[in-house]
Amino acid sequence: YRAFADAKISELRQNKAWHSQLDVHGCAEAIQAGFCTRAEIEAMCAAEFADRVNRVSYSQANTGLILQGMARAGKYDDAICTMKDQWGATIAYGGTTTFEMFHPSTKDVLGPNDPPINGQCGMTSLCHPWGALPCKYLNEEVVGIKPTTPGFRTVDIFPHLGRKLTWVSGTTPTLNGDISASFDVISGKCRVTLPAGVAARVGIPKVEKTIKSISINGVLAWDGKYHAAPGIGEGGEDADFVSFTSVQPGNHEFLVAYEGTTPPPVDGGEVFPV
Numbered sequence: 001y002r003a004f005a006d007a008k009i010s011e012l013r014q015n016k017a018w019h020s021q022l023d024v025h026g027c028a029e030a031i032q033a034g035f036c037t038r039a040e041i042e043a044m045c046a047a048e049f050a051d052r053v054n055r056v057s058y059s060q061a062n063t064g065l066i067l068q069g070m071a072r073a074g075k076y077d078d079a080i081c082t083m084k085d086q087w088g089a090t091i092a093y094g095g096t097t098t099f100e101m102f103h104p105s106t107k108d109v110l111g112p113n114d115p116p117i118n119g120q121c122g123m124t125s126l127c128h129p130w131g132a133l134p135c136k137y138l139n140e141e142v143v144g145i146k147p148t149t150p151g152f153r154t155v156d157i158f159p160h161l162g163r164k165l166t167w168v169s170g171t172t173p174t175l176n177g178d179i180s181a182s183f184d185v186i187s188g189k190c191r192v193t194l195p196a197g198v199a200a201r202v203g204i205p206k207v208e209k210t211i212k213s214i215s216i217n218g219v220l221a222w223d224g225k226y227h228a229a230p231g232i233g234e235g236g237e238d239a240d241f242v243s244f245t246s247v248q249p250g251n252h253e254f255l256v257a258y259e260g261t262t263p264p265p266v267d268g269g270e271v272f273p274v
Contacts, residue, residue: 031044044073045070051268056082056085064131064134064136066082068137070082079137083134083137089102089103089107093107093110093112093113097126097127098131099126101116141160143168145181146158151176152174153198153199155201156203157200157202158201158202159181159205160205161185161207167182169182177195179198180193181193183204185262188255188257191251193252199246199247201247203240204254208263210258210260211258212257214255217229221244232245
């Protein structure tokens with residue numbers, strides 16, 4: 001991966017408009033491996049992920065892997081756009097399962113449930129488990145529920161709504177019970193429920209606004225600094241979240257006072273080379 005990244009950056013310097021499906025997958029994997037510098041990631045994003053057509057793969061399963069790379073690069077709005085392009089097209093066409101292959105452009109020429117175009121020697125997989133990767137992506141990256149130790153004994157809950165979403169809600173089943181979370185950045189009402197034996201770090205998303213205060217179960221826990229609240233360890237903030245550590249099992253209701261406005265989202269156009 002390191003050798004690939006070095007070669008890719010050198011190539012990008014020579015020709016920033018060069019694209020291929022191999023490159024978009026290679027960049028997604030290299031970024032996920034965790035060794036690329038910020039400058040390298042930005043160069044890969046500009047060359048491969050900024051192109052709305054290029055980041056839709058030959059198969060839905062592989063587009064799912066590209067989503068993961070975009071998330072690691074912080075391109076959450078682009079990932080949501082690609083989900084709507086790829087899987088939204090399947091839904092618009094009439095699909096009720098996740099396919100292996102379905103290019104978004106075909107929805108405009110096929111009737112509902114017409115035989116889809118396929119390039120696998122006559123084989124067509126219209127119920128393809130690997131095509132369902134957005135289910136994992138939505139829970140781990142959009143709702144933000146990720147295990148940090150085996151068996152979900154500890155989890156991080158850091159939602160990424162980007163500029164496109166104003167609320168999200170979801171549940172992850174575990175052997176200890178359901179972990180659920182919801183975040184609404186308009187009303188400021190957020191909720192996290194943890195089963196017995198599970199502790200969490202929870203991030204309240206700023207979505208490019210200012211968080212003035214946060215109450216947890218009716219107790220002020222944040223107003224620019226952390227105030228002790230039952231079932232919560234510590235609090236802090238960075239550019240994207242106000243976060244709380246050692247959140248204990250139980251139901252935690254957050255009331256967030258936001259100030260400011262999230263900028264509007266911008267999707268790139270679809271540009272085909274021919």
